[in-house]
Amino acid sequence: MKKLDLLEIRGQLDSIDREIVELFEKRMRLSGEVAEFKIETGKPVYDKERETQKIDSVTGMVEDAFMKQAVSELFTQMMTISRHYQYKLMAEHGMKGEDTFQPVKSIPTDGVRVVYQGVEGAYGHAATLQYFGTDISCYHVVTFEDAMKEVESGRADYAVLPIENSSVGAVIDNYDLLMKYNNYIVAETFLTVNHALLGLKDSRPEEIRTVFSHPQALMQCSEFLNANRNWKQISVENTAAAAKKIIEEGDPTQAAVASETAARLYGLKVLNSSINHNKSNTTRFIILSNKKIYREEAQKISISFELPHKSGTLYNMLSNMIYNGVSMIMIESRPIPGRNWEYRFFVDMEGNLSECSIQNALKGILEEGRNMRVLGNY
Numbered sequence: 001m002k003k004l005d006l007l008e009i010r011g012q013l014d015s016i017d018r019e020i021v022e023l024f025e026k027r028m029r030l031s032g033e034v035a036e037f038k039i040e041t042g043k044p045v046y047d048k049e050r051e052t053q054k055i056d057s058v059t060g061m062v063e064d065a066f067m068k069q070a071v072s073e074l075f076t077q078m079m080t081i082s083r084h085y086q087y088k089l090m091a092e093h094g095m096k097g098e099d100t101f102q103p104v105k106s107i108p109t110d111g112v113r114v115v116y117q118g119v120e121g122a123y124g125h126a127a128t129l130q131y132f133g134t135d136i137s138c139y140h141v142v143t144f145e146d147a148m149k150e151v152e153s154g155r156a157d158y159a160v161l162p163i164e165n166s167s168v169g170a171v172i173d174n175y176d177l178l179m180k181y182n183n184y185i186v187a188e189t190f191l192t193v194n195h196a197l198l199g200l201k202d203s204r205p206e207e208i209r210t211v212f213s214h215p216q217a218l219m220q221c222s223e224f225l226n227a228n229r230n231w232k233q234i235s236v237e238n239t240a241a242a243a244k245k246i247i248e249e250g251d252p253t254q255a256a257v258a259s260e261t262a263a264r265l266y267g268l269k270v271l272n273s274s275i276n277h278n279k280s281n282t283t284r285f286i287i288l289s290n291k292k293i294y295r296e297e298a299q300k301i302s303i304s305f306e307l308p309h310k311s312g313t314l315y316n317m318l319s320n321m322i323y324n325g326v327s328m329i330m331i332e333s334r335p336i337p338g339r340n341w342e343y344r345f346f347v348d349m350e351g352n353l354s355e356c357s358i359q360n361a362l363k364g365i366l367e368e369g370r371n372m373r374v375l376g377n378y
């Protein structure tokens with residue numbers, strides 16, 4: 001192709017693009033008029049039937065399979081943008097998507113009762129003390145689900161549950177429990193999971209012969225423990241149980257791998273601190289309440305929604321965030337029990353429920369997805 005031809009073709013493309021932009025602007029103005037009608041009548045923005053008819057009709061105007069796909073994508077995108085514009089106009093009319101959460105200056109902590117899973121000295125306990133302080137009234141239950149029940153029923157004001165670990169990822173069971181119970185995330189705390197070697201007050205490291213702990217903790221400290229070849233490693237049900245065993249049996253040749261919180265609670269001595277090889281091992285714990293409240297300064301929102309396993313559905317859902325300038329921090333998917341190949345998504349995004357951009361994004365996801373829930377703003 002000669003240079004002159006290229007310039008000439010580009011000139012033609014430029015004038016077609018100008019026409020497209022003019023027509024697109026005209027289309028968006030009409031979309032704005034539809035929004036006014038929807039505001040007056042309370043009709044929802046998203047009209048699935050109309051969009052399906054539109055795609056069928058425009059793809060019917062071209063023959064070639066490639067062009068059919070291209071036209072379908074182009075019009076899907078244009079209608080998505082059109083919907084975002086309508087949500088924006090609705091928000092400007094004060095029509096909020098989510099206003100059932102109450103903003104509060106701070107999360108109440110006076111005289112509250114807090115529940116965690118595990119036993120005293122376990123990491124759930126350490127996370128509880130880290131967030132609420134040591135003067136708190138707290139108690140423990142056997143399972144994560146028990147903790148959710150305590151909060152939903154109001155027997156506890158808050159539950160502290162692990163949701164994600166920096167080395168091993170999501171705590172999947174707790175994502176499922178977020179759906180099963182009407183509790184809301186009101187805060188989070190990041191606990192550095194540091195294991196220590198604990199012994200009796202008068203025991204000396206060179207005397208140690210047997211080390212007890214949870215198998216995961218023994219693994220996370222294997223480099224340190226295996227360097228002492230004559231130590232026998234024995235698994236027990238959890239790290240705090242190992243610490244308890246040492247104090248109860250009073251044998252100076254026995255040690256436990258557990259947290260320094262466990263050392264304080266059971267009156268043990270820290271023989272070696274931070275013996276895990278991954279020094280940045282951190283677990284994120286969420287604080288749950290049965291009240292729909294959020295801190296005025298909250299900067300992170302967790303939501304969940306369901307989608308059929310169909311090409312483009314997640315892309316369309318996430319575009320609600322992109323077009324409103326909302327950043328996504330995390331996405332996790334879980335199969336929906338009893339519904340093969342359908343998924344529930346958990347998304348964390350930056351923002352506060354009072355912001356217009358967040359209201360718009362949530363309104364879009366609420367209308368276009370299934371069973372959208374705001375799990376908390378914290």
Ligand SMILES: O=C(O)C(=O)C[C@]1(C(=O)O)C=C[C@@H](O)C=C1
Pocket residue numbers: 031034035045046047048050051054078079082083
């Ligand atoms: O026809 C409508 O109800 C519109 O709002 C217009 C429009 C479009 O842009 O074509 C936008 C959103 C609806 O989901 C369907 C179609």
